[in-house]
Amino acid sequence: MPVTISDVARAAGVSKGAVSYALNGQAGVSEDTRRRILSTAAALGWTPSLRARSLSSSKAYALGLVVARNPRLLGTDPFFPSFIAGIETTLADSGYSLVLTVATQTGSEEASYRRLAHEGRVDGVILSDMRTDDSRIALLLELGLAAVTLNRPDTPSPFPAVCMDDTEGISQAVQHLVDLGHTRIAHVGGTQHYIHGLSRRNAWANTLKLNGLETDLFIEADFGATEGVAATADLLARDNAPTAIVYANDIMATAGQAYAQQQGLRIPADLSVTGYDNTEYAQYLNPALTSIGSDPLLWGSSAAQVLLNQLDGTHDGADVVLPAPRLITRGSTAAPHNRSSSGSK
Amino acid sequence: MPVTISDVARAAGVSKGAVSYALNGQAGVSEDTRRRILSTAAALGWTPSLRARSLSSSKAYALGLVVARNPRLLGTDPFFPSFIAGIETTLADSGYSLVLTVATQTGSEEASYRRLAHEGRVDGVILSDMRTDDSRIALLLELGLAAVTLNRPDTPSPFPAVCMDDTEGISQAVQHLVDLGHTRIAHVGGTQHYIHGLSRRNAWANTLKLNGLETDLFIEADFGATEGVAATADLLARDNAPTAIVYANDIMATAGQAYAQQQGLRIPADLSVTGYDNTEYAQYLNPALTSIGSDPLLWGSSAAQVLLNQLDGTHDGADVVLPAPRLITRGSTAAPHNRSSSGSK
DNA sequence: ATCGGTCACTGAACCGGTTTAGTTAAGGCT
C-alpha cells in the first residue's frame, strides 16, 4: 500500500511539510488547508509510516515489559496475562504497541533492558516485580529510558509509581483469623527479595503484633507450588504447628492445602488457609479458598496510562494509588477445631 | 549514543556503502577491508540503528502474537506465559523482538492484525488457538503478512504449521479409563470452535468407539472453571451418570473435581477425572490430577524458529511435527468403585 | 508610505541506514 506523504501532498497541492503540520496539529497551516489536507489524506487512505516517523522523530511508539521469571513458575502465575491484558486496553487506541521480553536466565534481564534501549525498540518500560534495592532503577537511568514502577520502590526513584497496596489484604486476612480465635497463624511468604514478598510478610507480622501474638511461624518460599508444599510440611511438623496459614499467593495455598489434606488434616477444621490473588480456580477448590482479590487488569491499564502521559509530558509526576485488594472469605477459613493455648505461653 | 554509520565510515576511511556491505556480509568489499571496517565499528561501539534499518529495508525485525481471549480466562491458562517464554528463547539472540497484542473484545482481533500489518510493526505473526474455518488465514493473505500456525488448520493454508498432536494424549486417557473398567466415560470439551477443542472431542469419541462404547456423554464448555463446573453438574445429574470424566483442560478438571467432591463423591472411587496441560498445580491437588503434559515452551520456540526461517527464506515449507504430549497418571483415576453394566445396554 | 511582525507555506536538510549506478584498477584472454 504505497501511498506516502508525498502522494498526499501532491494530491492536495501542498508541500510535504504542510501535510506533516496538518497531520500533527501543529501551527503552520490554516484551518482550511488543514481540513483539506486531512480529507485528501483520508480519501487516499493514507496513514503515516510508523518506520519513517520513528526514524525522524527518534521515537519507537512502543512500550516494553521485561518479565523475569523462572519459566516453571511463569505458567502458574495468573498475574501477568491479566496485567498484560490491562496494558493492552490502554494501548489499544494510542498508536503504541507492547514489546514483551521474557528473561528466563538470570543475567539476561539486564541484557534485555539494554537491548530494548540500545535498539530503540521502546520509549519506556513498565517495571513489575519490584525488588528490594532494585538495580533496574539505576540501569534505566543510565539507559535513559522512561519508566513506571509497580508500587514505589524502597530506594529513591525518579519514576512515577502506580501503587496497589498489598498489606491491607494480608492484614485483613490475619485479623480475620485472629477474630476466629486462631493464635498460631503462620505465613508462607514469597521471595523476600521482592518488595511484595517482603511487605506481605511485614503486614502479617505487624497485624500479629497488634494482637499480641508471636511472629515466629514464618517460612520463605518462591511463590511456586513445590516450595509451598515444602514450607507447609515444615510448619505442620513443628511442635507448635499453626492452626492457620496465610500464604503469599493462591498457588502455594492450593498446594499447601492439598498437602495438609493428604496428611489427614481437615480444612478448615484442623487448619485454616488463605491465599492471595483470588485466582479463578480459588472458588472451585475444595474447600473454596479464602483469598485476596487483586486487580491486575486495572493495574496494567493504569501503569500504561501513566507511562504514556509521562512520555508526552502530561503526567504531573505524582504516584497513582489504586484501591487496595480486599479479603474474600470462603470455606478454607474457620474457627480452630480444638482450641489450644497461645504458642508462646 | 550518537555513533552512526557515517562515523564508522569516516573512521575507517571508506564510504557508508562499504560499511553497510561489510556489516551485512555482502559482496562489495575485500576480506581485509571488511575486517578493518568491522573492527573500527567495534572500537567505536557502533550498532546499526534499528529504525534506520527498518525504514530502508522495509522490515520490522519483530514478530507478532495476537492473543484473543476472554480476559477472565486469560489469567488461568498456563499455556500462554510458557508459550511466550518459548518464543523468547528463540528470539533472544536473533535481533527480533516480540510484539504482543491482547484482543479482549470480539472484533478487535482482526483490527489487531490489521494494525500490526498496516503499521508495519511486525514481519510475521504466530497464529495460535486455530479455529475451524479460521478467517485469519485469508486475512493474513490479504495483509501480506508471513505466519506460522499452531497445528495445521482445517482449511487450505499456505503457511507452515508447527504441530503438536493433542489427540494421542486424550486417546491414552480414554484407553486408560477403559482399561480400568470404566464404561461410561464422559468428555467435557473446550470450545468446539477451536480445532484443539474439536480434535480432543474426536479423539475421545474415536477411542470410545474403538472399544465399543457409547459417545453420548459429551458437553461443550469454554475451557473455564465456571462452565467446567456447570458441565460436571449436568453430567452427574443424568440417569446414566459417568464414572469417569475426561476434561479438555486442567482448569475444568480441577473445578469439576472439586464440585464432585462437594456433592459427596469420592475421587477416584466414585468418579475418575483427567485433565489436560499438566499444570504445575495438578500434582498438588487432592487427589493429584491425572493429566496430559503438553510442552508449550517447546512449541513456542519451534514456532518462532520456523517463522524466522520462513522470513529469511531458509524454511523448506514442510510442517514441523513435535512429539505428542503423553498421559501422566496420578491419583484422580482408578477403577470404578461399584461396577455397573454398560450404559447403553 | 514605510517598517516590523505574524501567518501560511515551501524547499531542502535531516534521521541513519540500504541499494543502485558508476568509477577505477587489475587481471585474463586472444
Place this chain on the structure above:
DNA sequence: AGCCTTAACTAAACCGGTTCAGTGACCGAT
C-alpha cells in the same frame, strides 16, 4: 596491445517522514 570481465569501492539516490530556514503576502502601527 587491445578488449572484456570482474572485484572493490564511491557517490548519490532512496526509504517516508519531521523540522528548520526562508519567502511572500498581509496586517497594523508609526
